[in-house]
Structures are given as C-alpha cells and as structure tokens.
Amino acid sequence: MAFSEITDRELDLGRHLAAVRDPAFGAVVTFIGQIRDHDPEAPGEVERLEYSSHPEAGSILARIVDDLEREDVRIAASHRIGAVGVGEPALVACVASAHRSLAFEVSRELIERIKAELPIWKRQVVSDGRHNWQGLK
Secondary structure (H helix, E strand, C coil), rough: CEEEEEECCCHHHHHHHHCCCCCCEEEEEEEEEEEECCCCCCCCCCCEEEEEEEHHHHHHHHHHHHHHHHHHHEEEEECCEEEECCCCCEEEEEEEECHHHHHHHHHHHHHHHHHHHCEEEEEEEECCEEEEEECCC
16 A cells, blocks of 8 residues: 655654555665755755645655555655755655565656656755755746
C-alpha cells in the first residue's frame, strides 16, 4: 500500500520505514533530501528554504507513487512545505522490494519524477536576509 503526503510537519524516517515494511522485502532504499547551507544560485550562505506548493501537489505526488508501486515494490514518500532549516529534511522517500537492484532502480525513478513533476517552489533565504526563488516556470 503506497503512502505519500505533502505536509508542513517535520518528516519522520521511521514512519516511512514502517509504511514499507513487509517480511517479503529484503531491500529498503531510503532517500533523504535535506537542506544544505550553500547553493550556486544563492546570493550567500543559505539559512532556510521556504517551500510553497500547488493545491494539487498532494494528488500529483500520490499519482507518482501509485505509478511506480506494484506488487513487488512498496513506496512511501513525503515532501515538506513551509520553512525548512539547514540540516532538516525536505523530502523523505523509502522504496522496498525483495531485491536491492529493483529498490535502487525504483528509488531513482521516484526521486527524478518528484523533482521533475511535483509543483513545489522554494524560496532560498540567506543569512543576511536576501532571497531568491527556484522552481518557478
């Protein structure tokens, strides 16, 4: 059973691991996208990111997860919105399957599709208060 959400709460890796747990699956690939203190497009040291999302972002994330999940793969993925500080996770994803090669393959596709298809924008705020937007198209 797939699990996905867009939330303004802190992301919990344990909750995602529990969602993909199954005695038939021996491989679990986890991905945590956390905020770093630098970015080539930031005008200084990054202090936080402020994420905004389209109202349909939750259903789009659910569709991505549902597209990739099947009988031999279980997926849990969440993206955070609102202010997220350096070192905090903005994206958590777990993919479980019987074998590692499939878990890695699906995990990579999941993250790439989230990055390409999910309508979430971020405002980078640096230590002196300046900011820039990313993801606007």
